[in-house]
Amino acid sequence: MPARPDSPSPGQTRPVRAGILDELGLAKSLSAAPGDFRTLCGPDGSKTSPDTLFLGLGPEPERLPELFPDLGAVRYAECPELAAQLGDGWRGRIPAAFAKAKAEDITALARSGARIVLYTPGPRVFPGFWGPLLARLQVALFAVAPAPRRRLAWLPGNEAGLLRIELREALETLGWTVRLTGDAGLEDCRALLAGGECPELFLSVNFSGLDPLGEACHLLQAAGARVAVWCVDNPLHLLSGLKSRFWTALPLFVTDGWFVDALRKLGAAQVFPLPLAARARDLDSPARTPSPAWAELSERLVFAGRSAFPGRAGFFAGCALPDTIWPEAQAMLERGRRPDFGWWLERLRIDRLWPGAEVRRAGFCAEETGRAWRTLCLRRAQSDLGLLTVFGDAGWRELLPETADLRGVVDYYTALPDIAASAGCCLGLTSPLLPRGLSQRHFDTWAWGGLLLSDATPGLDIFPAELTREITFRAPQDLAPRIRALTGSPALAADLKAAWRAELSRAHTYGHRLAEVLERLGLSG
Numbered sequence: 267m268p269a270r271p272d273s274p275s276p277g278q279t280r281p282v283r284a285g286i287l288d289e290l291g292l293a294k295s296l297s298a299a300p301g302d303f304r305t306l307c308g309p310d311g312s313k314t315s316p317d318t319l320f321l322g323l324g325p326e327p328e329r330l331p332e333l334f335p336d337l338g339a340v341r342y343a344e345c346p347e348l349a350a351q352l353g354d355g356w357r358g359r360i361p362a363a364f365a366k367a368k369a370e371d372i373t374a375l376a377r378s379g380a381r382i383v384l385y386t387p388g389p390r391v392f393p394g395f396w397g398p399l400l401a402r403l404q405v406a407l408f409a410v411a412p413a414p415r416r417r418l419a420w421l422p423g424n425e426a427g428l429l430r431i432e433l434r435e436a437l438e439t440l441g442w443t444v445r446l447t448g449d450a451g452l453e454d455c456r457a458l459l460a461g462g463e464c465p466e467l468f469l470s471v472n473f474s475g476l477d478p479l480g481e482a483c484h485l486l487q488a489a490g491a492r493v494a495v496w497c498v499d500n501p502l503h504l505l506s507g508l509k510s511r512f513w514t515a516l517p518l519f520v521t522d523g524w525f526v527d528a529l530r531k532l533g534a535a536q537v538f539p540l541p542l543a544a545r546a547r548d549l550d551s552p553a554r555t556p557s558p559a560w561a562e563l564s565e566r567l568v569f570a571g572r573s574a575f576p577g578r579a580g581f582f583a584g585c586a587l588p589d590t591i592w593p594e595a596q597a598m599l600e601r602g603r604r605p606d607f608g609w610w611l612e613r614l615r616i617d618r619l620w621p622g623a624e625v626r627r628a629g630f631c632a633e634e635t636g637r638a639w640r641t642l643c644l645r646r647a648q649s650d651l652g653l654l655t656v657f658g659d660a661g662w663r664e665l666l667p668e669t670a671d672l673r674g675v676v677d678y679y680t681a682l683p684d685i686a687a688s689a690g691c692c693l694g695l696t697s698p699l700l701p702r703g704l705s706q707r708h709f710d711t712w713a714w715g716g717l718l719l720s721d722a723t724p725g726l727d728i729f730p731a732e733l734t735r736e737i738t739f740r741a742p743q744d745l746a747p748r749i750r751a752l753t754g755s756p757a758l759a760a761d762l763k764a765a766w767r768a769e770l771s772r773a774h775t776y777g778h779r780l781a782e783v784l785e786r787l788g789l790s791g
């Protein structure tokens with residue numbers, strides 16, 4: 267039921283604010299101050315306009331002739347859901363001379379030079395209605411009409427961004443031209459489109475290049491681009507920053523198939539599992555050989571990774587571990603069981619996955635679980651093997667014994683490939699934030715000519731069992747025996763390396779993944 271308008275107490279002069287429920291069912295209040303209206307185009311208020319089009323009337327439509335004198339002929343568009351909430355009383359206060367505009371008339375009015383006035387709170391409270399309408403209006407007013415350029419893809423971000431190099435290489439191999447749009451925001455996107463360039467595909471990683479209300483998405487779609495999102499990280503974390511349902515209509519690809527059902531229940535129409543992959547260029551050439559620069563790693567177990575979630579403090583502000591549940595999670599880790607993100611959702615009884623940021627409570631607990639798991643495994647490796655080297659941030663110093671060989675962060679593309687190829691064995695420890703997730707190490711270590719030991723994440727089931735059986739462990743106490751078995755048999759290690767590289771080349775490169783994306787989007791022809 268819509269909220270009733272707030273009324274000022276006797277003697278108060280503050281403006282009446284209408285209480286409504288927004289698109290997401292959240293309570294909001296609407297004012298009708300002069301600053302809530304903005305002229306988008308057409309003559310300014312000092313000149314008489316033959317026509318005025320109001321995009322939204324606000325809660326006090328009877329005041330508009332006072333706020334905008336010399337209106338001329340007036341037509342208006344209003345969000346049906348808002349009109350229904352404001353009710354018959356509101357409809358009865360719309361000036362009789364105001365005519366409701368037909369959808370097909372709106373762009374024609376704008377092109378004719380009519381004054382277009384936007385009620386600015388409207389797109390914030392009902393972005394699903396106003397976003398597409400305003401996007402079509404903007405495109406109609408561009409001096410050069412954009413048209414999708416065949417096989418042109420925009421990747422928001424730059425080459426330092428997550429997977430940008432890999433995706434650019436794969437798309438170019440498939441015959442596409444790629445523009446990395448950098449940190450371009452909505453205005454930059456609008457400027458490119460206004461100049462006549464429009465991609466056939468806008469592929470976002472983790473919703474990069476897309477704003478919380480979906481304005482950039484609607485603008486791209488109005489220009490004719492296909493917009494898709496690959497959620498490489500936890501999708502529910504990514505959604506916690508969005509304030510509109512625009513994402514539910516997009517093709518979504520998730521590296522962890524565990525999230526497919528959860529996203530569909532939230533309204534997503536198209537969700538597809540799409541795991542990480544290897545770079546074809548790493549597999550097309552012979553495997554790397556050990557580098558003399560890292561010769562001291564030849565008999566060591568190497569782990570490279572962070573000690574904590576980047577931006578952890580800000581993202582998880584206000585979250586805490588529950589004293590009554592945390593000991594249970596710790597005991598599970600000791601036994602080699604996985605108290606993952608899904609487990610924490612159940613134990614914390616979190617039912618509202620979106621909208622809002624409630625899921626971050628489960629995410630924080632899963633992140634802390636992951637840190638405890640990594641620490642537990644690395645400590646056990648150091649205790650049982652004594653030949654552990656960790657490349658990572660300074661946060662590891664507080665978590666690992668003083669005897670651990672802790673080195674600094676290394677560049678992923680220039681140093682880590684030689685390190686992986688030179689190490690006796692590399693260790694892969696997955697994050698409980700992705701219940702069935704894999705890390706890039708599951709692909710790159712083999713592609714670089716290295717040997718990998720991984721925890722037994724369920725996501726490994728995308729590979730043949732005969733490949734994963736030899737390279738996984740479940741409990742921390744199983745780690746050392748498995749390492750000794752792998753490194754104690756040069757023939758076994760060599761066979762595994764060759765078999766893994768062959769399997770990755772067969773079905774697990776970024777070329778394979780992008781070909782699937784294009785097929786799903788109907789862009790493979």
